[in-house]
Amino acid sequence: MPDIAIVGAGFIGLASAAALMRDGHRVTLFDPSGVGQGASFGNAGTFAHYACIPVNNPSVFRDLPRFLLSKNSPFRLRWQYLPHLAPWLVRFMVSSLPRRYEASAGALAALLALAQEGYAPLLADPELARFVRPRECLYLYSNAASFDAAGAALDLRRQLGVAFDVLAGADIRGLEPSLAPIFERGVLFSDSWHFSDPRGFLQALYERLAAQGLALDHSAVSVVQPSADGVRLKVNGAARPFSHVVIATGAHSAQFARQCGDVVPLDTERGYHVRYPGAQQLISRPVGWAERGFYMTPMSDGIRVAGTVELGGFSDTRNRSLLDLLTFSSKRALPALDTPDSSWLGFRPTLPDGLPVLGRSRASDRVIYAFGHQHLGLTLAGVSGRIVADLIARREPPLDLAPYAATRF
Ligand SMILES: Cc1cc2nc3c(=O)[nH]c(=O)nc-3n(C[C@H](O)[C@H](O)[C@H](O)COP(=O)(O)OP(=O)(O)OC[C@H]3O[C@@H](n4cnc5c(N)ncnc54)[C@H](O)[C@@H]3O)c2cc1C
Structure with missing residues (x-):
């Protein structure tokens, strides 16, 4: 079985890698900037489940x-x-x-209610909990x-x-x-x-996962192309096959969603x-x-x-x-x-409704979206990673994902 690829090595990409590796998958992360260099680098560091x-x-x-x-x-x-x-x-x-906002607040609250539990497997490691x-x-x-x-x-x-x-x-x-x-x-x-050093936490998480076999490729992905039996990524002009691909490229994710049949107003x-x-x-x-x-x-x-x-x-x-x-x-x-x-x-x-996109793409259930976490990507990283792993394992996710679907627009 080829590896699973995660595109983007911010809070969402790394938390997804951790959850997938707990399930026994081999994972390759792609990010030309390395670990924790996007929005994840300089945020306020708060676990804002409120x-x-x-x-x-x-x-x-x-x-x-x-x-x-x-x-x-x-x-x-x-x-x-x-x-x-x-x-x-x-x-x-x-x-x-008012009605739309209340629906968004309810859907955000449902996700945030799972945020601490989502972090639990990561923070069980004293090397990560020290942050x-x-x-x-x-x-x-x-x-x-x-x-x-x-x-x-x-x-x-x-x-x-x-x-x-x-x-x-x-x-x-x-x-x-x-x-x-x-x-x-x-x-x-x-x-x-809060984290004493959000980027330090991600680097430590990366080092833990790298020691267990996580591969990091410092290349930009240009195309995500689902096929019948997997997903091909175009990287440096070459096609690389994977069993599944997770799109965790934060604010840069709309182009990949479009390639997989979803127009999202990110x-x-x-x-x-x-x-x-x-x-x-x-x-x-x-x-x-x-x-x-x-x-x-x-x-x-x-x-x-x-x-x-x-x-x-x-x-x-x-x-x-x-x-x-x-x-x-x-x-x-x-x-x-x-x-x-x-x-x-x-x-x-x-996204304009303040909710992330978490779910499968329209073109293929082998492409999983995990982006659009607005002011809450650090807070929601653990639960988002868990949802990504549940979708790939075909387990029931911990909540109804309809409010976070790419197709809601
Ligand atoms: C000022 C500020 C304060 C914040 N404070 C908080 C806070 O206190 N608490 C909280 O929970 N959240 C906070 N946030 C929000 C949080 O930082 C973001 O929601 C979160 O970092 C998003 O993580 P991500 O992994 O989705 O995206 P990113 O961290 O942006 O990572 C995406 C990665 O994708 C990579 N990438 C892009 N294109 C490609 C490509 N073609 N191929 C490969 N890789 C690619 C990028 O290099 C980047 O590293 C804050 C944000 C800001 C700006």
């Missing part, structure tokens, strides 16, 4: 005009990209209507009015089974004394945690981080600032300030004003911060 409210939610109708015009907005649109983005944006707005920091994430509001405006979304989270405590200003300062006294309300999400939400080296002792947990759209996460090498959403395609040009916003706002929240020493731009893979 984040079932997608960006497409009814508040966009109220907030979008302000977001697009304010210089302190963490949400931006590159206007020159608008003609390309327009069809995605229309679907995004439709998905933000976990079990401190609950704190999400802050600098004024009570914006907390009140988030009330309906918090109520929906509670209905969907998310556990959290609401905190007042004094409680927040008690938990994190280095924060400036500018936050009026906070939410502490039970049982959440685009990217660009996000940024800046790093303050050596400042990690200032906070003990990930601290999010709701109005400014970012997290400050204590990592092994400093505080990573990660977030913002920029709709603008795959250009490498960085938006200076969003990086300045991250720097200026994090210093306002944590006045002891000094100067960031590095910055990063990453491309979140996002």
Whole structure:
């Protein structure tokens, strides 16, 4: 039996490799950039199993005009990209209507409810568990009015089974004394945690799997071509046969879906981080600032300030004003911060309804899709890998996959 190929070596590709190898498969990973170099490299590192409210939610109708015009907005649109983005944006707005949004939130919550269990086999390994920091994430509001405006979304989270405590200003300062006294309300999400080094975790996972036989090919795949008895990949001009192929190329997955008969409206939400080296002792947990759209996460090498959403395609040009916003706002929240020493731009893979694509392709049940995890690819990696392995083994997956099908569009 030829190997199974996984295209893309980010959180989703590696977690899929781990799950398939637990089933005894031989696996080859393809990624020209190596392990953990896409969106998986620079994220905020939070295991956010509470984040079932997608960006497409009814508040966009109220907030979008302000977001697009304010210089302190963490949400931006590159206007020159608008003609390309327009069809995605229309679907995004439709998905933000109350009934559609509630359906997305329910489907996200169902997947997120399995996220911890999905990580269990990975974190049973002490070499991987050492990257976990079990401190609950704190999400802050600098004024009570914006907390009140988030009330309906918090109520929906509670209905969907998310556990959290609401905190007042004094409680927040008690938990994190280095924060400036500018936050009026906070939410502490039970049982959440973060990685001290997301890319370090992936490298360690890769090394564990490589020792058990995982092959990594530093080549780009150009074509995925299902056939009667398997799937051929075109790599460096040559055809390579596999029994099954998993598409885990994050924001770059739509081309492969198209080759396998599925048109998916995948685009990217660009996000940024800046790093303050050596400042990690200032906070003990990930601290999010709701109005400014970012997290400050204590990592092994400093505080990573990660977030913002920029709709603008795959250009490498960085938006200076969003990086300045991250720097200026994090210093306002944590006045002891000094100067960031590095910055990063990453491309979140996002469908307009905020749900990933998990399932078989239209052309062949030997091509499995696992992409489009938007702000939650780290969180959902374990459960996504498990679903991939279930589909290939023809086992019953742990939940109904209809909401995540490529054919839903
Ligand atoms: C600022 C920011 C903060 C975030 N914070 C969090 C967080 O706190 N928690 C959370 O859960 N999620 C977070 N996310 C989201 C998370 O990072 C992504 O959802 C996740 O990394 C997606 O993983 P992936 O494996 O699908 O894609 P990627 O990590 O992007 O990996 C895809 C890989 O495919 C490869 N590839 C592309 N084309 C080809 C080809 N033709 N052939 C072979 N390989 C190819 C790429 O090189 C890349 O390595 C954040 C994202 C950003 C940008």
